[in-house]
Amino acid sequence: MSHDVLNPTPEYLAFWRERHVCTLTTPRPDGSPHVVPVGVTYDPEAGLARVISNKNSKKVRNVLAAQATAPGSARVAVCQMEGRRWATLEGRAVIRTDEASVAEAVARYAERYGRMPSPNPDRVVLEITLDRAMGRA
Numbered sequence: 001m002s003h004d005v006l007n008p009t010p011e012y013l014a015f016w017r018e019r020h021v022c023t024l025t026t027p028r029p030d031g032s033p034h035v036v037p038v039g040v041t042y043d044p045e046a047g048l049a050r051v052i053s054n055k056n057s058k059k060v061r062n063v064l065a066a067q068a069t070a071p072g073s074a075r076v077a078v079c080q081m082e083g084r085r086w087a088t089l090e091g092r093a094v095i096r097t098d099e100a101s102v103a104e105a106v107a108r109y110a111e112r113y114g115r116m117p118s119p120n121p122d123r124v125v126l127e128i129t130l131d132r133a134m135g136r137a
Contacts (some may be wrong), residue, residue: 087135
């Protein structure tokens with residue numbers, strides 16, 4: 001079932017506000033998918049999903065490599081599921097390193113997951129500009 005990224009149903013949005021481990025799929029340089037567990041926050045007002053990460057992680061390197069070969073080409077997806085409920089958000093990712101972006105992503109993570117992540121001077125934000133949402137919530 002398709003959803004409006006900027007105007008999701010209340011049930012879909014509520015599902016994205018529950019505490020769930022998600023997956024992030026990024027393209028490896030050879031085109032194969034790299035799937036890892038992550039925490040994700042969904043901001044429909046801005047049309048964004050955010051994942052905090054270490055700047056040296058494989059997922060970050062995958063996004064940077066995709067952008068180096070073709071700017072804007074880092075197409076990614078985040079997904080979560082519980083029982084018969086599932087939700088996927090897709091879009092194009094960029095890596096944000098500025099203090100304000102990192103602080104906002106950390107605050108959103110703390111709100112969704114109920115804990116502040118440990119300090120990390122190498123933290124960056126994988127910011128996804130969303131263009132597709134689907135699922136059953």
